[in-house]
Amino acid sequence: MSSPASEDLAKLLLRLGVGILLLLHGLHKLSYGVSGIEQLLVNKGLPHYLAWGVFVGEIIAPLLMITGLYTRLAGWLATVSMVFALWLAHSHQFLSLNSSGGWRIELQALFLIGSLCIALQGAGRHSLGGSGGRWN
Secondary structure, eight states: OOOHHHHHHHHHHHHHHHHHHHHHHHHHHHHHOSHHHHHHHHHTTOOGGGGGGHHIIIIIHHHHHHHTSSHHHHHHHHHHHHHHHHHHHSGGGTTOBOTTSSBTTHHHHHHHHHHHHHHHHOOOSSSSSOSOSTTO
16 A cells, blocks of 8 residues: 555655656747647648647646646646647557567657646655645
């Protein structure tokens, strides 16, 4: 059986792991732009300005995860962002393996599953928002 202390530590490690890695993904887009995402959206018949939502899912949400503020909301925002990423850019890779035998979309799947877990379980005690409240 796990103790509340180890559960809170596990939540912290998950938040930091997913948050930091997803933030790095977002910082790359901040540096190089979202024109590729804009084109993917236009190709699907959606307005190009929706591409700017990637900064919510890959910059703001990870920062909230890392700090433990509005953690559940951050998890949901990142989850939605990853669903869009999978649909727009990776849907043709769902049944593909990479050169080392791993699932071609394993990184995106891990971001999606990790974000969903954060949304469902919340921040835990080791956070700025604490473990109480609807969004933490």
